[in-house]
Amino acid sequence: MIELNQVIKAFEQEKAVNGISMHIHKGSIYGLLGSNGAGKTSLLKIIAGIYRQDSGTVRIKGAEIYENLELKGRTIFMADAPYFFPQSSITHMAQFYRSVYPQWSDERFNQLASVFKLDVKRKLHRMSKGMRRQAAVWLGLSCMPEVLLMDEPIDGLDPVMRQQIKNLLFQEAAERQVTIIISSHNLREIEDLCDHVAIMHKGQIIVQKDLDDLKADTHKIQVAFRHPNHADSLKEQVHILHEEKRGSVTLYIVKGHREDVTSQFRLHDPYLLDVLPLTLEEIFIYEMEGAGYDIQPIIL
């Protein structure tokens, strides 16, 4: 559905997006994670056809999106800070969206009114941040998009609304096969929401994978060896991302198949062996550490 091939975008000297290739299936909910300033928003804007890439190709359903009106009419980009015209209400904005997006559905708009209990006559600039976010989602979904790009969409929403919006997105994906890309820092949200994730750092993608595979592929292992030599011989056998000693117990973050890794450790018959799956947050931190972006023990 969405194909990116070696996309580069630079702003003056700085390469915000530096050679990204990705492939996103129709109906998938794709999570874009990354350090601050990793280039997530730039990448989303390129996919939305707002920025033109310096080199590489961006194809949605096989066509370039930049300056492609037909395709842009089916694509919605929700910015991290929703923009509305000054002094406008939801009714005004709905009129504008109706005139711009050919797929706009009044039926859908009215249907969604029961979810978002907002006053359509009230001025948007007098609403709270969370309410404006709801308005943006409401208007965006009423355009019946095929591609939905959301920059930090859950920011500022209360737990009930978060759950509501998640449910709406799941329905969009299940019933209309909408392709959704979401950028976020909130890893817990991404974990429940997405089926695929990509981790970005300095304009590049470090990992991109099926979320369940990613979780099944990295393990946290606590082990107490009978002899310190055992640890050394193990290093050659398994792919270790991270190692931390806590007294006689060593903590490893290991990549690989669960059974293979466990049997390698078991060979040495350790006193203690615990294998745990990782949370997305832990995967993020250890992958970032591998990319040279780690948590420093800072005391100021």
Place this chain on the structure above:
Amino acid sequence: MFELDVRSRKAIYEQLVDKVKEMIVYGILKPDEQLPSVRSLSTQLTVNPNTIQKAYRELEREGYIYSLQGKGSFVSSSVEHPKEAMKDEIRDSLVKLIAEASFSGLTKAEMTLLFEEAMARIEKEVPHD
């Protein structure tokens, strides 16, 4: 129908697979009974439909359920086979528990006594048919 623990480290699709297996093995889901559709389950649990689809595919691959084009997913009638897999799992955890018990100082005699007691209780509770 299903309860998922979103805070668990276990992947959601794995939890779903295990839950359905459990319900089939315990007979809560009967052979040829229809499973909820991907769409309705997604809304009910607030879980990504692709994740549910994946869990159903996995269950089908392992022979717990079958799907009919355009009709949905149903529980397989051959539940004997899954029970075997369950037995292996239980055997493993029993062995582990026995090892732990022996490390913590329980004697063989004490464990045998416990075993007999537990069996006696089960036989009293479950009427034979």
